[in-house]
Amino acid sequence: MELPKGLAGVVVDQTKVSSTKNAILTYAGYPIKELKNAPFEEVVFLLWHTRLPNADELKDFRKLLVSQMALPYETVQLMARIAREPQHPMSILRTTVSLLGTTNDVERDDPPRILAKMLTAIAAIIRIRNDKPIKHARKNWGVVENFIYLFSGKRPTAEQVSMFNTVMVLHADHEFNASTFTARVVASTKSDYYSCLTAAVCALKGPLHGGANEQVFKMLETIRETGQDPVQYVERRIASGQKIMGFGHRVYKDGDPRAAILREIARKIAHETGNDPYFVLQERIRDYMFKKTHLHPNVDYYTALIYHCFNLDRQTFTTMFAACRTAGWLAHIIEQQAEGCPIRPSSEYVGQTNRHYLADKEENSID
Ligand SMILES: CC(C)(COP(=O)(O)OP(=O)(O)OC[C@H]1O[C@@H](n2cnc3c(N)ncnc32)[C@H](O)[C@@H]1OP(=O)(O)O)[C@@H](O)C(=O)NCCC(=O)NCCS
Structure with a gap:
């Protein structure tokens, strides 16, 4: 039996949350x-209710989310004990999500409260790591403005809010990617929200999924710090069988629609923050990769530079991905829990057969 590698192209369930059909991402x-x-x-409202809110609903929803952007005192105390170097921020986040649960x-926690707490906790991890005091959300600001304020300590400009808003919207969901599918598997057993989210964070952490954005920036920094020629660097890596992070996609073989939008934001913010050399470097690598492999940049390629321009340290990049994707994870958990059937696929056994314990033990004992 020929099985598709990594379940590529296998439809495992139905969803009304989002689609990548015909390589067009829709929510x-x-x-x-x-x-x-x-x-x-x-x-977020759209993903959770599969319809747009009216003006009053949107106002109330925003108010509710912002009102919940705070953490219990004891949670912050416990986080302060783990959220320090040398632990990786995604490991800290994994423990923190579990801690929040x-x-x-927990009985009172519903998706709006949980999303608000996840955003606040991720910002707090960044503040604690930087030895900076925790900031408190302002009730008259929106979620994105508050989130940037909570992690950076500075009120963002309207333009920064708009750019970051687009980043958050583009990352909010992506049908059955690895972390979402993981969350759905846990949700299918009727487990609680925090258990589903903890599992999702574990899956997102890997460099073949959300962890790619950190690796993209590591590559850019290495090339700049060592003064290497970017084309030679990439050529060498490919020749030795290594992947170039931020390129390729399981679904989008002719280009990730999110990357095209993010490229323009990266170009703009890099220019405004004096980071043009990084953008120029990315363009060189992109051109070479297309010529050599026909692979296109994915969502993580340009977000790496955008996060850098927001003064985030590269180790925290994937926690940003988690902040945005929590909206989608929750949408899928809600949908999966309503189904009531545990996900339990089957496998094809390819190991040895017809073995006999006592006979083998006896044979092993004879010298
Ligand atoms: C995203 C990804 C896992 C998709 O994988 P996939 O659909 O299973 O495709 P494969 O990994 O089988 O790749 C197909 C071929 O392209 C090559 N390839 C894919 N991505 C590559 C990359 N980023 N750099 C170099 N080669 C790559 C593979 O080596 C493979 O070559 P082969 O057929 O000679 O073995 C893969 O492109 C990747 O690992 N990218 C880098 C990590 C990354 O950016 N992840 C974020 C995803 S949003």
């Missing part, structure tokens, strides 16, 4: 290109 039927400037809160009133 509840709306193309991502049309949603890129929609407020993040509106997109034990130090909160």
Whole structure:
């Protein structure tokens, strides 16, 4: 039996949350290109309810989310004990999500409260790592403005909010990617939200999934610090059988639609923050990769530079991905829990057969 590697192309279930059919990413039927400037809160509502909110619903939803952007005192105390170097921020996040599920009133926690707490916790991890005091959300600001403020300590400009809003919207969901599928498997057993999210964070952490954005920037830094020629660097890596992070995609073989939008944001913010050399470097690598492999940049390629321009240290990049993707994870957990059937596929056994314990033990004991 020929099995598709990594379940590529296998339809494992139905969803109304999002689709990548014909390589067009849609959220509840709306193309991502049309949603890129929609407020993040509106997109979250759309993913959770598969319809757009009316003006009053959006206002109330934003108010609810912002009102919950705070953490219990004991959670912050416990986080302060783990959120320090040399632990990787994604490991800290994994433990923190689990912690949130034990130090909160878990029975009361619903998706809006959980999303708000995840964003606040991710910002807190960054503040604690940088030895900076925790900031408190402002009730008259939106979710994105507050989130940037909570991790950076500075009120962002309207333009920064708009750019980051697009980043959050583009990362919010992506049908059955590895971390979402992981969350759905856990949700299918009727486990609680925090257990599903902890599992999703574990899957996102890997460099073949969300961890790629950190590796992209590591590559750019290495090339700049060592003064290597980018083409030679990439050539050498490919020749030795290594992958170039931020390129290729399981679904998008002719280009990731999110990367095209993010490229323009990266170009703009790099220019405004004096980081043009990184963007120029990325363009050289992109051109070479296309010529050599026909692979296109994916969502992680340009976000790496965008996060750098927001003064984030590269180890924290994947926690940003988690912050945005929590919206989608929750949408899929809600959908999966409503189904009531555990995900339990089958496998083809390819190991040895017809072995006999006592006979083999006896044979092994004879010298
Ligand atoms: C995303 C990814 C896992 C998709 O994988 P996939 O659909 O299973 O495709 P494969 O890994 O089988 O790749 C197909 C071929 O392209 C090559 N390839 C894929 N991505 C590559 C990359 N980033 N750099 C170099 N070669 C790559 C593979 O080596 C393989 O070559 P082969 O057929 O000679 O063995 C893969 O492209 C990758 O590892 N990219 C780098 C990590 C990354 O950026 N992840 C973020 C994803 S959003």
